Amino acid sequence: MIEVRNLSKSFNGRPILKNVSGVFEKGKPNLIIGASGTGKSVLLKCIVGLVKPDEGSVLYDNRDFFEGDRDTKIAIRREIGMLFQGGALFDSKTVEENVRFPLDTLTKMQREEKQERVNFCLKRVGLENANKKMPSELSGGMKKRVGIARAIVNNPNYLFCDEPNSGLDPQTSILIDELIQDISEDFNMTTIVVTHDMNSVMGIGEKILFIYKGQKLWEGTKNEITHSNVQEMDDFIFANKVMSSLREKQ
Template sequence: MIKIQSITKSFHDRMILNDVSGTFEKGKPNLIIGASGTGKSVLLKCIVGLSKPDFGQVFYDGRDFYEGDRDLKIEIRREMGMLFQGGALFDSKTVEQNVMFPLDVLTKMSSEEKLDRVNFCLKRVGLENVNRKMPSEISGGMKKRVGIARAIVNNPNYLFCDEPNSGLDPQTSVLIDDLIQDISEEFDITTIVVTHDMNSVMGIGERIMFIFKGQKLWEGTKDNITHSNVKELDDFVFSNKVMSGLRGK
């Protein structure tokens, strides 16, 4: 579980996040949603330690990340997996080398152990026999799945996904959403997904935080998001052009 308290962040005297608090639970995707530029990606950066908040606390299973010493921060970072918006694969490395990279950096596993783990993770995301391919030789959806395999290869306790469906067609987006949900449940991971894709919200939104102009205006689930009585959320939901194709409608 991840808990944030009163996260506040400004850049050049401009308030980006204003007193944001919330809890992200284990074993399910926790979604942070909102329009572009509303502060959700900055919030994710504050949670993972890429940007230090001006005020507030982040707790990883009770451990205070920003008040902890260097060793604690390293310990927590070793328990994180990241899926970046663009995949962020190394173009010069094969699929196998990309997925193995965190193991090379963070573990002392033998070459055989690392390869076994890589093959397990690639199989888990539905990618077998692609070890030797280069990123340029696979599709965008496959790149995202390679990114997921790399994110979970080190058995993380926490998984962070920044716009995982960016640039994907609707069918592939559903596949990625379902994979993130299945992996979160199967491995009991605390997963946080930043998205503005309402298809994702209605597909896997078991716990949702809505950010508007740097403030948390609503928290709930996909089952009650369309009855929130929050005007800003209603505007976001019902102006979304993909509403006609929502899963579960």
Template sequence: MIKIKDISKSFDDKVVLESISGEFQKGKCNLIIGSSGTGKSVLLKCIVGLIAVDGGKVFYDMRNFSDADHDMKAEIRREIGMLFQGGALFDSKTVEKNVMFPLDILTKMKPDEKIDRVNFCLKRVGLENVGKKMPSEISGGMKKRVGIARAIVNNPAYLFCDEPNSGLDPQTSILIDELIQDITYELNTTTIVVTHDMNSVMGMGDNIMYLYKGHKLWEGSKDDVTHSGVRELDDFVFANKVMSALRDKL
């Protein structure tokens, strides 16, 4: 479980997050949703520690990450897997070397152990035959799956996914969502997904936090999101349904 308390962040004079609190549950897909520019990715980066918060605390299973010393933060980071928006693969490394990267920097595994783990993770995401290829030789959807393999290669307790479906067609998006959901349940991870895709929300939203202009306006499950009673969230859901209908007609 990850718990955040009163997280605030500003850039210059612009308030991006204001006193955000909540819990992200273990073994479930926890979604942070909202329109573009509402602070979703900034909140994710604050939780991971990529951005320093102005105020508030982040707890990883009761461990105070915000106030932890260097060694404790390093220990927690070794338990984190991250799927970046766009995949963020190294263009100069093979798929195999991309997936192996966290093992190289975070573990003391022997070379043959690393290869076995990389092959296992690539097989888990359905890419057992592409290890020797370069990122430029595979599709966008395959790059996202490589990114997932890299994110889970160190068997993380916490999995973070920033807009995993960005730039993907609807069918591939569903496959990525199902893969993230399956891995979450399989590994019993605390998974946090940032998205504005209502198909993702309705498909895997075990626990959902809705942000609007840097404020948390609602929290609940996919079963309740369509009748939240929050006007801004109702507008967000309706707009996404309209866009989805238009995409289906194209």
């Protein structure tokens, strides 16, 4: 479980996050949603420790990241897996080398043990025959699956996904969503997904935080979202439906 308490952050005197609190639960995808520029990415960066909030705290299973000592911070960072928006694969490395990279840099595992773990993770994302392929040979969806394999190769307790469906067609997006959900459940990970895709929200949104202009305006599940009575979220949902309709017509 990850808990954020009263997070606030400003840049150059401009408030980006305003007293945001929330709990992200184990074994399910926890979604942070909202329009572009609302503070979702800054909130994620605060949670993973890339940005220090001006006020508030981030607790990983009751361990305070920003108030903890150096050893606590290192221990938490070793328990984190990250799926970046663009995949962020190394173009000069094979699929296998990309997935193995966290093991090479963060562990002292023997090569055979690393290979077993890499093969297991690639099989888990449906890419068991892609070890020697280069990123240039992969589709967008395959790159995202390699990114997921790399994110889980170190057996993390916490998984962060930044716009995992960006640039993907609707069918592939559903496959990625289902994969993230299955992995969260299978490995009992605390997973946080930043997205503005309503298809993802309605597909895997078991726990949702809606951020608007740096504030948390609503918290609930996909079954409750259409009855929120929050006008800003109704506008967000409507805008997403319009954009989805336009994309389908193209």
